[in-house]
Amino acid sequence: MIRRLLLAVPVLLGVVFVVMLTIDYLPGDAVTLMLGEHATKDAVAKLREHLGLDKPFLVRYLDYVGRVARGDLGRSIQQNRPVAAELADAWPATLELTVAALVIATVAGIAAGVASAVWPNSLFDGLARLGSLFGLSMPIFWTGLVLIVVFSLWLNWLPVGGAGSLIHLVLPAVTLALPSVAMIARMTRSAVLDVLREDYVRTARAKGVGEFLVLARHALRNAFIPILTLLGLQSGQLMGGAVLTETVFAWPGLGRLMVKAIFARDYILLQGAVLVFALAFVIINLIVDLSYGLLDPRIGRQG
Amino acid sequence: MRSRVSRMLIGLLVLGLAVTLVPPVDAQKRGGTLTIVRPTDPVSLDPNLETTAPGAWVYFNMLEGLLTLDEKMQVKPALATSYEVMSPTKVRFKLRPGVKFHDGTPFNAAAVKFTFDRALKGSPPARWASLAGSLEGAEVVDDLTVDIVTREPYGPILRTLAMYCMGMVSPTAVQKMGADFSRAPVGTGPFKFVEWKTNTHVIIERNPDYWGDKALVDRVIFKVVPEEGARMIALQTGDADMVLFPSPAQLPALRKDPKFTVHETTGIRVVFAGLHAGQPPLDDVRVRQALLHAVDRKAILDNIMEGSAGPARGVLAPGVFGYKDMQLERLYPFDRARAKALLGQAGWMPGPDGVMTKGGQRLSLSWLAARGRYPKDGEITEAIQAMFKEVGVEAKVQILEWAAVFQQVRGATLNHHMFTLGWVTSNADADYSLYALFHSKQVPPTGWNTSRYANPKVDALVEQARRSLNQTEREKLYGEVQDIIAKEMVWIPVYTTKEIIAARAAVKGFNIHPVEYNLTLSKTWLEK
Numbered sequence: 001m002i003r004r005l006l007l008a009v010p011v012l013l014g015v016v017f018v019v020m021l022t023i024d025y026l027p028g029d030a031v032t033l034m035l036g037e038h039a040t041k042d043a044v045a046k047l048r049e050h051l052g053l054d055k056p057f058l059v060r061y062l063d064y065v066g067r068v069a070r071g072d073l074g075r076s077i078q079q080n081r082p083v084a085a086e087l088a089d090a091w092p093a094t095l096e097l098t099v100a101a102l103v104i105a106t107v108a109g110i111a112a113g114v115a116s117a118v119w120p121n122s123l124f125d126g127l128a129r130l131g132s133l134f135g136l137s138m139p140i141f142w143t144g145l146v147l148i149v150v151f152s153l154w155l156n157w158l159p160v161g162g163a164g165s166l167i168h169l170v171l172p173a174v175t176l177a178l179p180s181v182a183m184i185a186r187m188t189r190s191a192v193l194d195v196l197r198e199d200y201v202r203t204a205r206a207k208g209v210g211e212f213l214v215l216a217r218h219a220l221r222n223a224f225i226p227i228l229t230l231l232g233l234q235s236g237q238l239m240g241g242a243v244l245t246e247t248v249f250a251w252p253g254l255g256r257l258m259v260k261a262i263f264a265r266d267y268i269l270l271q272g273a274v275l276v277f278a279l280a281f282v283i284i285n286l287i288v289d290l291s292y293g294l295l296d297p298r299i300g301r302q303g
Numbered sequence: 304m305r306s307r308v309s310r311m312l313i314g315l316l317v318l319g320l321a322v323t324l325v326p327p328v329d330a331q332k333r334g335g336t337l338t339i340v341r342p343t344d345p346v347s348l349d350p351n352l353e354t355t356a357p358g359a360w361v362y363f364n365m366l367e368g369l370l371t372l373d374e375k376m377q378v379k380p381a382l383a384t385s386y387e388v389m390s391p392t393k394v395r396f397k398l399r400p401g402v403k404f405h406d407g408t409p410f411n412a413a414a415v416k417f418t419f420d421r422a423l424k425g426s427p428p429a430r431w432a433s434l435a436g437s438l439e440g441a442e443v444v445d446d447l448t449v450d451i452v453t454r455e456p457y458g459p460i461l462r463t464l465a466m467y468c469m470g471m472v473s474p475t476a477v478q479k480m481g482a483d484f485s486r487a488p489v490g491t492g493p494f495k496f497v498e499w500k501t502n503t504h505v506i507i508e509r510n511p512d513y514w515g516d517k518a519l520v521d522r523v524i525f526k527v528v529p530e531e532g533a534r535m536i537a538l539q540t541g542d543a544d545m546v547l548f549p550s551p552a553q554l555p556a557l558r559k560d561p562k563f564t565v566h567e568t569t570g571i572r573v574v575f576a577g578l579h580a581g582q583p584p585l586d587d588v589r590v591r592q593a594l595l596h597a598v599d600r601k602a603i604l605d606n607i608m609e610g611s612a613g614p615a616r617g618v619l620a621p622g623v624f625g626y627k628d629m630q631l632e633r634l635y636p637f638d639r640a641r642a643k644a645l646l647g648q649a650g651w652m653p654g655p656d657g658v659m660t661k662g663g664q665r666l667s668l669s670w671l672a673a674r675g676r677y678p679k680d681g682e683i684t685e686a687i688q689a690m691f692k693e694v695g696v697e698a699k700v701q702i703l704e705w706a707a708v709f710q711q712v713r714g715a716t717l718n719h720h721m722f723t724l725g726w727v728t729s730n731a732d733a734d735y736s737l738y739a740l741f742h743s744k745q746v747p748p749t750g751w752n753t754s755r756y757a758n759p760k761v762d763a764l765v766e767q768a769r770r771s772l773n774q775t776e777r778e779k780l781y782g783e784v785q786d787i788i789a790k791e792m793v794w795i796p797v798y799t800t801k802e803i804i805a806a807r808a809a810v811k812g813f814n815i816h817p818v819e820y821n822l823t824l825s826k827t828w829l830e831k
Contacts, residue, residue, distance in 0.1 A: 028706025032713050034346075040433040041748040047427050078346045080482065089501045145532050153536050160537045161528055163503060250528045252502035260343070260502075265706055 004289070008282040015278040016068075016271060017061060023267045024057055030077050030265040051077060064271065076261075076269040083272035086257060091276055093163055094253035097245065098238045100173035105180035105238075106231060112181070113188020114215065120193065128185060135182030140241050144175040144248035161250035172249040176241050180234045187230050191223035198222075224295055232288035236281050331812065335829040336522040340534050341547035344502050344527045349485035350468035351422055351429035359467050359820035360547065361505050361525055365405075366470025366490030369396055369415070369451075370461060372821065374568075374814045376622040376731055378465045382410060382491065388772060391456035392439075398447040402514045404473035405495040412449040416441040417474040419451075431468040434729050436769075438463060456770040458777050459732035462624060466730050467820040493518040493825035502527055519812065519828035538563070538805060544829070545813075547822075549805035551611040551678065557805050564808050566815040569613050570800035571620040572727040574677045576670075576687055579720050580793045581755025584649075584666060588791050593645035595635035595795055597694040598687055602637075607682050608798055615796030617785055618736065622817040625733025625768075625781030629789040631796065642694040651695070659695040667697040671712065672723035673705040683797050684723045712753050715746075722753060725800070731818065733781040738765045741788060754793035761787055 031047045048054050052063070067074060073083035112132075116125040151158045151171060158171050195201060196219055204214050243255035254273055261270035345358030350366065353359065369383035383396040402410040419441040422429035437454040444450055453460060463469070476489035487496050493513045497506040505525045509518040526543065528534045531550045537543040549557070549565075557563045578585045578594065585591055604614060617629030646659055646666070654660035658667065670688070674681030681702055688698040698721070712722050728736045739750040742765055743757035761784055768780035802815055813827040 026706075028704070028710050032709060033706055035430055035433065040750075043428065043433045044748070050427050080347070080352060080485065086501065141530075145530070148533055148536055152540055156540060160540060160542050161530075161533050162526060247529045248533060250503075250526070250530070250533065252500065252527070256502050256529070263706065264346075 004286055008279070011282060012275060012278055013065065015274060016065065019271055019274045020061055020064070020267065021057070023265065023270065026265065028265050030267060033265055034078060064268075068275070073272045073275075074268040077266045078260075078264050078269070083269055086269060087254070087272055087276055090252060090254045090257045090273075093251060094239070094242050094246070094255060096169065097172055097176060097242055097251060097253060098235065100169055101176035101180065101238050101241075102231070102235055104173055104177035105184055105234065108177070109181045109184025110188050110220075110227065112185040114192055114220065116185065116189040117192035117196065118215070120189075125189075128189075132182035132185050135178040138178070140175055140179070140244045141248050143178055144171070144245060147171050147175055148248075161248070163250075163252055172245050172251050175248070176238060176245045179241070180238060183234060184227065184230060188223065188227055191226050192219055195219045195223045221295065225292065228288055228291060228295065232284055235284045239277055239280065331519055331828050332830060333519055333828070335520050335831065336524060337520045337545065337810070337824065337827060337829060338524045338526060338543050339545045339547060340526045340528040340537050340543040342527070342529050342531070342534070345499075345505065347485040348488045348496070348499065348505070349472075350431060350470055351425070352485050354430045354434065354468050356547075356819050360822045361507065362470060362488055362490075363467050363492075363820060363822055364494040364507060364523070364824050365488055365492045365496055366472065367492045368464060368466070368469035368471065369398075370465035370469075372462070372465045372731055372816075372818065374816050376624070376817060378461050381465075382415075382471060386461075389450065391770075391772060392453045394451045394460060395444065396449050396451060398449060399514065400447055402491050403512065404476065404491050405489045405510060406473050406476050408473045408475045408489075410471065410491050411446045412441075412443040413446075414471055414474050415449045416443050417477070418471045421472070421477065429468075431466070434466065434468070434735075435463055436460075436734070456772060458769050458771050458774070459624075459730055459734045460772075462730045462732040467818065494523065497522070513825075516825065518825040520824070523824055535805075538807065541807070544810050545804060545806040547804055549803060551609060551803075554611065554803065554805070555609075562808055564806050564810065565803065566806060566813060567801050567803045568815045568817050569621060570727075570802045570819060571622050571731060571817050572677070572725050572800040572819075573615050573618060573620055574612075574680065574683070574723070574725040574797050574800065575615065575618070576684070576795040576797060577722045577724055577754050578793050578795070579717055579722075579753070579755060581757075582720075584651075584661075584664075585668075585720055587649050589645045589649040590651070590666075591792055592635065593642040593649070593694065594691065594696065595631075595792055596638045596642035596645065597696065598690050598795055598797075599637040600631075600795075600797060603683055603686055604798060607679050607686060611678060611803060612798035612801055615799050618740070618788060618794060618796060619728060619733060619785070620799045620817075623728045623731050623733055623736070624774075625737070625778050627782040627785045629785055631789070634789060635792070639694050646694065646696075653695055657692075657695055658697045665697065666695065667699060668720040669718070670698050670700045670721040670723070671708055671719040672700060672702050673708040674702050676705040676708070677723075677725040678800065680723050680725070687795070687797075713747050715748055717747070717753060717755075724753070726751070727819075729818075733777075733784075734765070734769050737761075737781060737784050738769060741765065741784070741793075756788075756791075756793045758787060758791065 031044050035043055075081060076083050076086055112128045116128045119125055148160055152160045159168055162168055201214060201218055204218050242253060243259060246253045246255040254276060258270060258273040261273060343357045345353060345361055347353040347358055348362045350362060367381045369381060371379050371381040373379045382399050382402060384399050385397045387395045389395050398412060404410055423432055423440055436459060437457045439452045439454045442450040442452060470490050473489040477484050486499055493510055494507040495510045497508050499505045506522060508522045528537055534546050535550050535553050538546045554565055558565050578591050580586055604612060616631060619626040650661045651659035651666055654665060658665045672680060672684040684700055688700050691698045726736060739745050740752055741756050742752060742762050745752040746755055747753060764780050764784045768777045771777050802817060802819055804815055809830045811828050811830055
């Protein structure tokens with residue numbers, strides 16, 4: 001466990017390096033963008049120096065890593081505000097959104113998948129498969145807008161956007177969850193179908209175990225390993241999708257913060273935001289790995 | 304000394320007290336919350352850190368300058384009541400007595416000096432410092448008298464002081480709050496700060512102790528809605544009273560709907576296709592003139608802009624001080640035959656593939672443009688590219704993200720023949736554009752003469768106009784400059800922006816301003 005956590009350090013160092021290098025090679029410059037069309041040459045040079053942008057890349061990288069190690073994420077270029085404060089403002093909203101979407105995706109996806117597996121090639125199975133194809137192929141920003149038109153403009157049931165109450169969470173969470181629902185449903189269907197053909201399921205049925213218990217205790221538990229792997233990967237997807245969903249629904253989270261930082265070339269803020277995403281991804285993977293052991297005692301804790 | 308100088312100069316001008324005549328047509332209603340949606344959150348609410356619209360829209364209602372620019376682009380008194388020109392580099396202002404900042408700090412000459420010292424002598428200086436020309440600072444004369452000093456004679460001083468970002472800040476609040484001031488500014492304006500939730504909303508409320516006509520609504524909420532479609536839906540569902548940056552495609556429908564009002568006026572930004580006149584083939588004035596004749600600007604306005612922009616009548620927009628109609632329609636009518644004839648005079652003859660050639664060289668122009676920085680910038684670039692083709696000119700358009708375009712046009716060398724840009728005369732004074740864009744010493748990165756235009760006559764005229772404090776003389780000099788530039792065009796001016804705001808019809812008393820940043824909400828009221 002501790003070793004796994006320590007392994008995250010080189011991962012994060014690498015992430016920061018790649019991000020900083022990419023920004024360095026991106027055309028566009030934070031200072032000229034910030035000072036705008038009308039800045040003088042002197043003003044630009046002064047601010048560059050003030051921000052340390054005149055130093056070579058490696059010096060800036062080591063400088064940044066050193067400061068992060070001491071717990072200082074720096075100040076954002078645009079707002080001149082501690083990056084930690086900006087991130088603290090934004091991450092709970094993204095967490096709320098991704099967790100809500102993950103719950104919806106898990107519950108709806110597994111339910112639909114199990115139902116499809118139990119009644120394969122039924123009408124429900126056909127509809128579910130068609131629906132998941134739709135969910136997978138439609139871009140999030142488009143589904144989001146369609147849901148806004150239907151539920152906000154026509155039916156007037158839900159607010160157009162913004163955050164605040166649970167009711168604000170419904171549309172963005174559903175939008176974000178849709179592609180994952182589809183993925184999970186498909187994966188669950190095939191995993192459960194596979195397990196249902198296993199000998200131990202036949203044995204259980206032969207023993208006279210009820211169909212519900214067969215599904216819950218024997219089939220689903222064993223089918224859950226691949227589903228869990230997918231859930232781990234999907235939470236990464238969800239965080240990526242949050243960037244789009246947050247924009248469509250005016251959701252004040254990390255994704256929007258990141259987009260803003262990219263357009264302004266606010267590299268300090270961007271690095272901070274990427275670090276949080278990377279850290280979250282590392283932690284989720286750790287949780288997934290650990291829960292394998294809980295589901296299947298045969299998987300030891302070699303990690 | 305003083306009287307001699309005064310005689311040489313304009314003399315005393317009294318601005319008079321602001322008297323607002325309220326039209327008795329509608330009975331104004333007090334109270335209510337005005338909800339405004341716009342695409343982005345402010346960078347900051349401190350003008351020292353933020354000169355772009357998302358912040359300016361909010362702080363302009365909380366912080367006031369010595370002077371202000373009204374909707375008719377006239378300089379009006381705000382925190383100053385009168386001024387007197389003392390010397391070519393010094394203007395003396397009398398301050399409005401009895402004004403207090405929102406935190407109770409009295410507004411006086413020391414506060415003016417504090418505001419300018421903080422902005423101009425801070426490290427780094429305010430982001431607007433580069434907009435302020437040779438503004439040097441303020442000197443306290445007595446409690447309610449202050450001298451504004453410039454490094455050299457600076458004709459645009461009044462319009463500069465009337466800019467949206469020249470708001471006075473409370474010295475006690477700045478000292479107490481430090482860096483937090485930028486998220487909760489304290490000024491003297493008709494509204495005061497309540498709350499800013501990053502990427503969600505900013506709330507301001509009516510200042511009950513305002514020195515002038517108090518605001519009519521209780522609160523204003525500025526919400527962030529990045530998606531254009533979602534902004535328009537918010538207006539229709541009633542989630543928003545007012546939309547900044549409405550979707551142009553939906554305006555025709557909104558104009559017809561009695562439930563909504565579309566407020567619009569000519570803006571002060573000119574969007575143009577710039578020509579690099581410092582290198583062949585565009586160093587030949589005949590080639591540049593041919594390109595102007597080749598462009599059907601009316602078709603662009605009608606078919607691409609669809610009523611969301613006005614015609615460009617020159618390099619400046621009509622609301623700007625010193626503007627003169629360049630009569631481009633008369634000088635450069637859309638005429639392909641004339642374009643081809645001019646190219647022929649310059650030695651360019653049709654080649655085998657229809658593109659003009661001269662000495663084995665094809666008339667091929669590389670063109671840098673962004674998409675989405677200015678309304679329809681990518682589309683107009685492509686339209687002109689097609690129009691060029693009709694007269695045998697090939698344009699190789701490279702559309703990049705704005706940050707990348709910006710860096711290249713701001714650089715010391717420009718490896719493109721053309722570029723699509725927009726320019727806003729921020730202080731509404733011709734100096735701001737004619738000097739920075741057309742003086743031969745203002746080539747990037749120093750200034751914005753991206754066209755590499757060089758004419759010693761123009762240099763001399765814009766310098767003279769900058770140093771003069773006689774506004775009549777300045778206007779005449781700028782007229783001459785524009786007459787010269789009109790003959791040697793280094794731009795293809797395409798359109799003048801319109802400022803457009805869509806609102807519910809129940810929003811009354813709102814006057815849209817030609818300067819995008821000047822969003823005045825104190826006279827706005829809600830009819831329930």
